[in-house]
Amino acid sequence: MLLKTFKGVVGEMGTYTNTYVVYDEKTKEGIIIDVANNADKIYNYIENSEIKPKYIILTHCHGDHVTGLKNIKNYYPNIKIMIHEADSAGLTDDSVNMCTYISCESNFVNADIVLKDGDEIKIGEIVAKIIHTPGHTAGSISILVEDALFSGDTLFRGTHGRTDLPTGDENQMQKSLKKLLELPEDTIVYPGHGVGTIISDEK
Numbered sequence: 001m002l003l004k005t006f007k008g009v010v011g012e013m014g015t016y017t018n019t020y021v022v023y024d025e026k027t028k029e030g031i032i033i034d035v036a037n038n039a040d041k042i043y044n045y046i047e048n049s050e051i052k053p054k055y056i057i058l059t060h061c062h063g064d065h066v067t068g069l070k071n072i073k074n075y076y077p078n079i080k081i082m083i084h085e086a087d088s089a090g091l092t093d094d095s096v097n098m099c100t101y102i103s104c105e106s107n108f109v110n111a112d113i114v115l116k117d118g119d120e121i122k123i124g125e126i127v128a129k130i131i132h133t134p135g136h137t138a139g140s141i142s143i144l145v146e147d148a149l150f151s152g153d154t155l156f157r158g159t160h161g162r163t164d165l166p167t168g169d170e171n172q173m174q175k176s177l178k179k180l181l182e183l184p185e186d187t188i189v190y191p192g193h194g195v196g197t198i199i200s201d202e203k
Contacts, residue, residue: 001025001126001146004045005190006038017064018192022145023051024124031123032056032072032079033143033150034192036064037104039071054123055113058083059152059192060140061090062165063099069109082121084132085114086167087139096137096166115141133180135173136161142180149199150190155180157189157197 002025007016019038023030030051032042035058046053053076058066061083069081083091088111090096099105117132129144133154140161143150153161154176163170185200 001148003148003190004049006036006041006045015064015193018190018194019068020150020190021045021051021053022123022126022128022148022150023049024126027124028052029054029124031121031128034059034065034152035068035072037067039068039075042068042072043075053079055079055121056081057115057121057128057141057143058087058091058111059143059150059154060084060137061087061097062137062153063097063102063104065152065192066091066097066109067099067104070105073109080112081109082113082115083111084130084139084141085116086132086134087137088114090137090139090167098165117141131179133176135163135169135176137165138167138169138172140176142176144183144187147184147186148188148190149180149183151180151192153192155189155197155202156191156194157201161192 004021006019017036020033119130121128131142136153187199
């Protein structure tokens with residue numbers, strides 16, 4: 001597995017949202033995890049690296065993680081957008097994705113594929129496993145690829161995502177965190193914001 005990280009400031013939040021391009025070194029098939037407002041940089045990297053992007057996997061539906069969807073779709077019309085079934089409606093519901101609230105572009109784009117806990121997505125010779133981790137939103141997911149966990153806004157370095165936003169739930173968050181902390185201690189965590197960490201440190 002090869003990985004490239006992009007950071008983009010969305011709206012008036014002033015905080016960086018991480019976008020990840022993950023791909024199989026042998027076949028060059030890849031996925032994009034979340035899409036902030038950095039579609040042009042993502043496109044240039046993908047083209048220069050000769051990556052074949054198959055899917056956009058969204059960790060949840062909040063505007064700062066989806067605002068680049070339309071632009072990526074313009075570059076790659078056949079790419080498939082994937083999100084957990086519990087967050088699917090939120091992609092087209094401003095009261096849930098909060099695009100207006102955080103002053104980002106409203107990207108009312110329907111998902112092509114809805115995901116469930118335990119789904120596995122094959123990208124070349126690697127597999128992305130979907131772990132349903134509700135709490136930040138009802139449909140928040142984390143994505144495990146080999147020894148790398150893309151945790152969205154569930155687990156951060158030294159803390160976790162907020163639970164006071166639409167469809168958030170503190171009790172669900174605590175259950176999700178316990179689930180993630182059962183992963184191997186050397187699992188590298190790539191969060192939706194900020195810098196990475198490892199499971200052993202978060203334990």
